[in-house]
Amino acid sequence: MTDDRTAVVLFTRDLRVHDHPALAAASEHAGRVVPLFVLDDAILSGRNAAPNRAAFLVRALADLRESLRERGGDLVLRRGDVVTQTLAVVAETGATALVCSADVSAYAQRREQRLAGACQEQGVRFRAYPGVTVVPPGALLPAGGDHYRVFTPYWRAWTAATWRERVAAPGRVSSGDLARIGRLPAATDLSGGATSPDLPEGGETAGRAVLARAVRRAGDGEPDLDDLAGDHTSRLSPYLHFGCVSPLEVAHRLTDDAPEQVRQLAWRDFHHQVTAAVPSVATKDYRRRDVEWRDDADGLRAWQRGETGVPIVDAGMRQLLREGWMHNRARLVTASFLTKNLRVDWRAGAAHFFRWLVDGDVANNVGNWQWVAGTGNDTRPNRVLNPLRQAKRFDPDGDYVRRYVPELRGVEGAAVHTPWTLPDDLRRGLDYPDPLIDV
Template sequence: MSINNSQNEIALVWHRRDLRIDDNPALHEAIAEVGDHGRVVGLFIFDPDILDDGVTEGSKVDFMLGCLRELQANYRRLGSDLLFMYGQPVSSICELAKSINATHVFFNQDVEPFAIKRDRDAKEALQTLGIKVQSFIDIGLIAPDAIATQAGEPYKVYTPFWRNWQSKPKSTPLDAPKQIKGLDHHENLPTIPLPSLRELKFINDITLPKFGEAAALELLTKFCDSNNILRYQTERDLPAHVGTSGLSPHLRFGTVGIRRVWAAAIASEQLIRSEEDQQGVTTWKQELAWREFYQHVLFYFPELATGAYRPQMQNFPWEEDEEKFEAWCEGRTGYPIVDAAMRQLNQTGWMHNRCRMIVASFLTKDLLINWQWGERYFMQKLLDGDLAANNGGWQWSASSGMDPKPLRIFNPASQARKYDPEGEYILQWLPELRGLTTAELLSGNIPPHQCDRRQYARPIVDHNTQQQKFKRLYQECKS
């Protein structure tokens, strides 16, 4: 039965990666468009193609459900509701739009190839029904196609992208609405209650960080109103320290708006008292730009989602050694900094960014295993798993991406000595190694009898040997 509310305009706000009411362009414009007499209702669709893709794990779904629970509570507190559907997105939103006589649909854009096609198909189908559709830039501060080289081409190198990106004006954040007028009735809609993790056929065996909009804003405030952002340049590479914001899962699910993040960073400049402080804030801004650089290149080069950017790496003779890959996944490589990082990932759904580079280099340059195996594993485990950033980071580490100096190989031992000099991070995740000297922990070559005594894996490869092998194969592919 349709809801007969033809006297008023009714807008659907289709949430995907924007699970918040604050600083939300689609929601803000929906309320403005339909006016005081219109109605606005939120929608989230559980897409079985995503849930059953073999990559999505229970921890990420559980985090998302927590965010949705808070978002629905916020809608209800303000006078409306967030509705849920399960099914193919295009047919689902059209079905709901018809059943409530929707006049408008609003959503925030994405840059992933799958999402772009989905949104194009949805827009065409909705417009065929006579429904007005509007979409907005929300995933980044600058639209991917709103920035280009002087020749009008997309950027392929970060540094000139950063120079252009940072010079462009940024929008100010949009305040959360104080009221949302919802539908008069909810009966007989093709919707479902918010499902449980079990109903979606997932389980979660890790302890989640705080989820939702309130938690995201709390993290942002704590990071930018303290010395954390001022010390970001020096602290961000030390995995034993709390030197990062912890916002990455919230940026992934959009529980905090990127304009709100940028405004907080700008406001933190009032705290600057030294060149070191200035460098901390600048480095944080540069990391936000890295995020948008990877969105930019994925938008223009969607083939990155399925393969290497550099032609010479498209046929690299990777070794498909499943036993070594399993050892890497489980943190049993015999290289403490690598194993500590993988255990952090498996037990928390997050990994320090410095360690992401270390383990990615180890998988590709030491084990000679295809970077796409690691990319997929990260997407399975990371709460902040994002196609653009994850793919960009892995291709950078594998020498297959857009890095102008692609041949980078990280030595696990020297990385540990530089960024975990006391072995604090290693011991946090590898408690069986307590009692070893710091030199032994950081050497990358723990004596075999010590490994056996502590039931810790002996090194599964020799770094120097594998480094030379990778270089040789890399040069052969270039010639």
Template sequence: MKVSVVLFTADLRLHDHPPLRAALDGSRQVVPLFVRDRGVADAGFAVPNRTAFLADCLGDLDAGLRARDGRLVIRSGDVVHEVCEVAAEADADEVHMASDVSAYAHRREDRLRAALAADGRQLHVHDTVTTAVAPGAVTPSGSDHFAVFTPYFRRWSQERLRRPLDAPRSVDVPDHVGSEPLPSRRTLTGVSPGVAHGGETDGRALLKAWLKGAVADYDDRHDDLAHEATSRLSPHLHFGTLSPVEVVHRARQVGGGGADAFVRQLAWRDFHRQVLAARPDAATADYRGRADRWRREPEAHADIEAWRAGRTGYPVVDAAMRQLRHEGWMHNRGRLLTASFLTKSLYVDWRIGADHFLSLLVDGDIANNQLNWQWVAGTGTDTRPNRVLNPIAQARRYDPDGAYVRRWVPELAGVEGPAVHEPWKLRGPERAALDYPEPLIDLAEGLARFKQARERGRGACP
């Protein structure tokens, strides 16, 4: 009787799961396996918010398998060792898993392939499980990846996506393969109070509601900070409780300007993954160096701590940072604003900001997080590397009545209308009554410092 192991990683679902379908088609029995990777924890990536969401996802995946007469096998430790152990216990012939793009994932895949081969077993790695279009599937002439989004998107849009796969009706798992207990978020500490619940069931319900309603207005309202006009699907895409292929298919079926704009954002996700696949060092090194002499610890300690705490004196920046701490999520416009303020106004190293985001974001994805930070910092793929987002102008445009600021900065709840964006301009007694700091930096001074730094960099790198 042929047996296969399916190693789940960032694909915690049963619908549209090519590795699981391939294993079921080729074997009588299948071991659905998730390894709580010690390497992820050692690297500091297993932070409370993502660990809580992951626990939800694993519980939901196990429930879905049990409804199909199966179960999820959980192990902890080194992935390669644990997969080989399970394959030996099950007397499995092969292992199926999804491809990934980080340097760590590449090393893990290479190690696993070699270890399985030494035992006479095969590893099958499947594309388009965590992306709609596989990294490297479309490339420009003379390069292994696209460095600019617009031409990438043109080619990406022309790709014919595979058809989404149905969830299996049944999964026969060998009885004798042992498993650890399922993790639970109830045992965790340090989880942000507003972290959403994870799992394929929740993800599919959220997607259905999104495509049935609010996606129609996405093109017009996706930057509206106060009105929650985005999908909130990013954590589900990060953990793979939703398939990017299926999401694109279903959005295109809905059609219209809002759905088209939403699909474009999904293409950004694939764009960053194809960049990181080609340039894995971009997770920590400048994709395009500007000879920056970034401020770091201890020089910028006070500024960094004020930014992390949401006490910069710029209300829209502080609102977004507090949303991040409370929910483990932040509106995309808020991500752009807070990143621009740290890197361009305070001239602090983008890696410090990216690390802080990764410490809290449920959707903390190396490709999207690091390369979006580089885009804002001007060291990445932005064709206008010196652009600076003015937090006051952005607040007036995307939170004109100040509702977003008042929601997350309660010290300013009594300030009416757009005046909330510049509380330092209030009259003396009214300003004095607010427990809210003065601006950390004058924006003009920050802009001048940044321009001078980039001018020096241009001279250093002709």
């Protein structure tokens, strides 16, 4: 039953209309719904500035605005401090309720606390709904603990959990007359610097098309997700990061035919529940290890550019620069090379990934980096992913390397992984560096 009350729906990392619990609740219970997105200067500045994510975000906002307009509403845009701007819109519209989706980073938790406090002071109802993960962080707790520290027992609990019901996209979003909508920004308004040339298209429309392709492919049998050259991954991670697709809907639609992809969603939830419980994991070691990191500016720079002389590592790093995305197996290999072979602090690697990854978020990016570095949730902290063995196993014919390292396209077969072993006359003609270290 709706009434004449107004509710503001604050969008953050949930840029969609399908399976959006906060939007659905507001549309059901309030007569007027004001969708709002605040371009938060705290996120768009400093180390968080990321041109690739800015480009994706702008397209996602345009797509969200179009979806809302098709339903009779609109998307209000503001820029500045998210709490100040949100409460200003609440006051402008006479709203009596504010809803959003709960998130897990330290910043997101502080934002939610500030919103709740400000709403309480002004007599406005506030509620944060689930929607960023399949299972909400904190819903699954081990005996005697506030979160799961190891994935396997979490996976067992996750698979046994009852998921919430998906909610349909509202048929109508009645926003009424809005005095000031706000213009859509250009990507350059949000972040300076170069963008990757082959970025995915942002937005829910594109995300649902990618999901539909993943469902069709899964129906033919789940391929080997670790096959680097085959590139059989769903490519859904940017859309999950920005909430252009619902992780719960992805899990439901893939659970029968693509169990390994659903397991990856459980890993995503696992890292989110760790971050929710220990927000400092974004910058500090989750588990203290006796690790002495090396100050190797030249090695770090070569790694960032994909010029380490180790082809499988360079291919992954160049894929990142070209696409703003990297195959998951390549992420593990490149991260292991930096932290375990070069002995460079994981934070330097995570910062570079944050700069370029469209799907870069605190929970997944940092969780995986710490897992590889041996400071996180890996039960084998001394694990080293030897790049040559990884290349032989997951790119046996060298096609992945040749795709991203043009200097080596003339090298046939698996020899592409060890160009330093080629005869001197062939090696000199490659214009490819010697390996930084003996691997």
